[in-house]
Amino acid sequence: MSDGQLPAFSEDGLRQVLQEMESLFEQNQADVNEAKVGGRADLIPSIKLRHCCLLRNQRCILAYLYDRLLRIRALRWEYGSVLPATVRFHMSAEELTWFSQYKKSLASFMRSVGGAEGLDITQDMKPPKSLYIQVRCLKDHGEFEIDDGTVVLLKKNSQVREQEERTASGEKTGSGHPDVRPFCPQHFLPRWKCEQLIRQGVLEHVLS
Amino acid sequence: MSDAASDDGSDINQDDTQEELMTPAELIGKLEEAWLNEKFSPELLENKSEVVECVMEQLTHMEDNLQRVKKGDAKAGIHRMEIDRIRFMLSSYLRSRLQKIEKFFPHVLERQNSRKAGEPSLLSPEEFSFAKEYYANTESYLRVVALRRMPSNLQSVDMLKAVPEPCLDSFVFLRVKERQENILVEPETDDQREYVVDLEEGSQHLMRYRTIAPLVSSGAVQLI
Numbered sequence: 001m002s003d004g005q006l007p008a009f010s011e012d013g014l015r016q017v018l019q020e021m022e023s024l025f026e027q028n029q030a031d032v033n034e035a036k037v038g039g040r041a042d043l044i045p046s047i048k049l050r051h052c053c054l055l056r057n058q059r060c061i062l063a064y065l066y067d068r069l070l071r072i073r074a075l076r077w078e079y080g081s082v083l084p085a086t087v088r089f090h091m092s093a094e095e096l097t098w099f100s101q102y103k104k105s106l107a108s109f110m111r112s113v114g115g116a117e118g119l120d121i122t123q124d125m126k127p128p129k130s131l132y133i134q135v136r137c138l139k140d141h142g143e144f145e146i147d148d149g150t151v152v153l154l155k156k157n158s159q160v161r162e163q164e165e166r167t168a169s170g171e172k173t174g175s176g177h178p179d180v181r182p183f184c185p186q187h188f189l190p191r192w193k194c195e196q197l198i199r200q201g202v203l204e205h206v207l208s
Numbered sequence: 209m210s211d212a213a214s215d216d217g218s219d220i221n222q223d224d225t226q227e228e229l230m231t232p233a234e235l236i237g238k239l240e241e242a243w244l245n246e247k248f249s250p251e252l253l254e255n256k257s258e259v260v261e262c263v264m265e266q267l268t269h270m271e272d273n274l275q276r277v278k279k280g281d282a283k284a285g286i287h288r289m290e291i292d293r294i295r296f297m298l299s300s301y302l303r304s305r306l307q308k309i310e311k312f313f314p315h316v317l318e319r320q321n322s323r324k325a326g327e328p329s330l331l332s333p334e335e336f337s338f339a340k341e342y343y344a345n346t347e348s349y350l351r352v353v354a355l356r357r358m359p360s361n362l363q364s365v366d367m368l369k370a371v372p373e374p375c376l377d378s379f380v381f382l383r384v385k386e387r388q389e390n391i392l393v394e395p396e397t398d399d400q401r402e403y404v405v406d407l408e409e410g411s412q413h414l415m416r417y418r419t420i421a422p423l424v425s426s427g428a429v430q431l432i
């Protein structure tokens with residue numbers, strides 16, 4: 001579990017550790033009685049040992065659960081508020097509840113920034129380097145409207161190519177140049193609009 | 209910037225007798241300082257919600273202006289870039305804070321709750337809600353999934369002990385804005401002795417955060 005991916009929730013593993021804790025505790029209960037009533041002070045070291053094991057098991061369980069929560073939290077920032085089905089499949093019901101609550105808290109917070117409509121701080125993850133970026137469309141996404149009203153059809157293998165933005169004097173304002181390969185669909189779109197689509201894998205940033 | 213001067217948030221502080229007028233450039237300068245300090249500090253710093261509010265107002269103002277600019281005008285591109293840059297700084301600032309709130313959540317709440325009256329608040333009201341919700345959500349999850357299925361003497365966990373605290377002894381780079389004399393530097397190891405340094409204005413240093421923490425909040429040094 002070292003690569004940031006979320007494997008399936010180990011219900012079995014958790015259950016085994018909890019069962020071990022229960023059995024250690026019961027043994028300790030019995031020994032504590034023996035020690036108190038039967039005067040068996042020689043049992044005390046094993047009682048202490050079992051108690052240490054119990055504490056360690058508690059720590060391990062909590063570490064496992066909390067580590068998963070941190071990965072799930074990272075998913076909200078990576079993928080947005082709708083998780084891919086493959087990821088959801090690996091989450092337990094309680095984890096889904098936690099995620100849903102976390103989403104809500106985050107949304108509340110973002111909405112409250114500044115007082116008007118708030119600020120989506122899951123956008124603008126990188127410092128802006130250029131106004132427009134060149135993107136290639138990897139999946140069908142339908143129509144996409146940009147600020148000046150033009151609608152771009154994002155379609156895999158579409159033959160439509162977008163004009164570069166030009167200023168009144170005819171100079172190019174953006175970076176890069178149109179790709180010369182005729183069969184790859186390219187679009188030259190405002191960067192801030194594309195961020196989320198790039199993260200979701202719908203568009204690919206072309207670095208030329 | 210081409211916009212006229214705007215008020216800062218001094219109408220929020222009712223006890224100010226004078227209104228401080230900050231130019232937009234000064235406001236963005238303050239945002240940049242707050243952003244860098246928060247980014248490089250190991251612990252959560254005091255909230256600067258007046259700055260955040262004013263910057264948001266400024267951004268709205270700039271967006272409105274941009275709508276009125278003729279399409280295809282060269283100025284529009286430059287203004288757009290400026291808006292994007294400011295929005296990035298603001299988002300990054302708020303993200304830094306949120307990440308620290310989440311990472312150190314029991315300690316952040318403890319610090320906030322133990323603030324005395326009159327001391328500036330660590331968290332904005334919205335951050336405070338977020339922190340409390342995060343704590344409740346996480347604690348509830350751990351209790352339901354694991355803790356309540358454990359033996360009776362292990363069903364609770366002290367969050368303050370379980371979650372690590374920020375490391376205030378981490379080293380930070382700083383630039384001195386106001387000259388400081390006789391700053392006491394604690395020894396790191398047993399065979400070192402404590403000593404004092406003077407920090408000259410404009411000089412840059414690499415020091416343990418703990419030594420200069422109060423200077424960051426007073427604005428005497430800037431983390432870089």
